[in-house]
Amino acid sequence: MTQRRNRRSSVEDRWRKRDGTPSANDGKGKRWRARYVDDDAREHSKGFTRKVDAQAWLNEITSAQVTGSYVDPVRGSITFTRFYEDWSARQVWVPSTRTNADYVAKVVPFKAKAMSAIRRSDIEAWVKSMVDAGLAATTIKTRYNIARSIFRAARLDKIVAGDPTENVTLPRARRRDATMTIPSAGDVAKLVEHAVDRFDVYVQLCAFAGLRLGEAAGVQVGDIDFLRRQLSVARQIQRDGNRPRVAPPKYGSERVVYLPEDLVEALSRHVARWTPEGPADRWLFTDDEGVPWFDNRVGWRWRKTRAAAGVDCRLHDLRHFYASGLIAAGCDVVTVQRALGHSTATTTLSTYAHLWPSAEDRTRSATAGLMTMVSEAAADALRTDGPNQAGDLGV
Structure with missing residues (x-):
């Protein structure tokens, strides 16, 4: 019987000698053996009763190798x-x-x-x-x-x-607008007022600069430009076991945050009181041993502050408070994206789209503006020309 052979695969009659004559075991067990060599030069083989089944199996393996869907049976x-x-x-x-x-x-x-x-x-x-x-x-x-x-x-x-x-x-x-909690201005005021153990400025950095937990913990004094009133977000503090670990900000969130005057003054007072001297890379928030805060040390301060203030929200909700303030002030999506350190504007929109004014809101505002203009014009005409002229305006 003719044998099909090549360097990488073949279907062979297991019970025939090389010269084609039957061996002593001819006809016993699975007669046909299909074999192939994989890309790592390992040989694989399988026995079949019928030659057609052996060839079909080998064809399937060959197709998988050609199309890239081959899976090593040993490694799998x-x-x-x-x-x-x-x-x-x-x-x-x-x-x-x-x-x-x-x-x-x-x-x-x-x-x-x-x-x-x-x-x-x-x-x-x-x-x-x-x-x-x-x-x-x-x-x-x-x-x-x-x-x-x-x-x-x-x-x-x-x-x-x-x-x-x-x-x-x-x-x-659930939708973001159904699950998001935004503290009120009164809530934030209470949190700052009742902050424990040097935590008031930390709360303000989250609420008025939009910093994440690790970013606020990673601020160094040299990151603050008091004259330009801006803060460079260049790192974050993460927890590694029971120790802090310095890492880059989340997914390319390096950015410059522009600070309000009151926050700059609060940072200045904090530095003057708690860390007035030292190199520029000294930490803004440390324990008594000089170790920067990380999540568990921030966490207990937050829980005590929140309990003392009687406010029920997460620390991350202060970042939502910051974002909502920017949007309410009329900032566009790119401005908010850069301030928050989002990698794309899509991320910003997927999180805060419900806070931007809708088309209906803008239409009402524009119409209200038109009515105000007409009312003011009518009032001016009444003062200038008298009642008869004003009546022509339909007042």
Whole structure:
């Protein structure tokens, strides 16, 4: 019988000698063997009863190699946990991202399954279990995105042929305008007044400069230009275990924030009282040992301040207060984007679009302006020409 051979793949009669004569085992077991060599020069083979089945399997493998969808059967057998450990060790992550990813890899119900054996149904069941557990839609989306990034990496590494997380339906998150809390001016005044342990200026940086928690903690005295009344946001403080870690601002949020005069004066008083001397890179907010504040040290001060003020809001809501003030003052989306340090104007709009005046609001304002102009003109005519002239205006 004729054998089909080439350097990388072949279908062979296992029970015939090279000269074509039958061997002693002829006709026993799976007669036909299909074999191929992968890109790493490893040989793979599989036995079949019929030659047509062997050739069909080999054709499928060859097609996958040509189209780039080939998956190494040996590598695809590694578990989700094993792949994550190997892949995550190569990632350049900030500590908080690594902590979140490690947690997801630890709790997914399919962590012990082979990567190639994980199906879309496994992902759907996991998402449903999180919904049943009462987790917020945003939390579920964050965990899902972490799992999806793992499977995308596995597909690029030819561990899996497809992405089982693709197009999985997630619970719908509530609209931003329904969930956003914006403190009132009175609330912010109470928070500043009742701030504990040097925390008043920190609160003001969040409320009147729009800084995030880590950005405010990362301010150095040299970042403040008191003459130009501006602040350079150049870093943030993150927590690494129980110690602070200096990192760049979130996703390219380096920026210059223009400060109101009252905030500049508050910063000046804070520096004069708490850190009057030292190099320009000294921290604006430190503990008694000179260690900059990070999230847990900020957190307890915020909780005590909020309780003393009787105000129920998050620290991040002060950033919303700042954004709402810029929008109310007529700032356009690009101005607000740059002030907040958003990477794109799309991010700003998706968060704060509901705060900008709508077409209806602008129409009413314009019409009110027209009516005011007519009323003023009528009043002027009445004063200048008398009642008869004014009556012509329909007053």
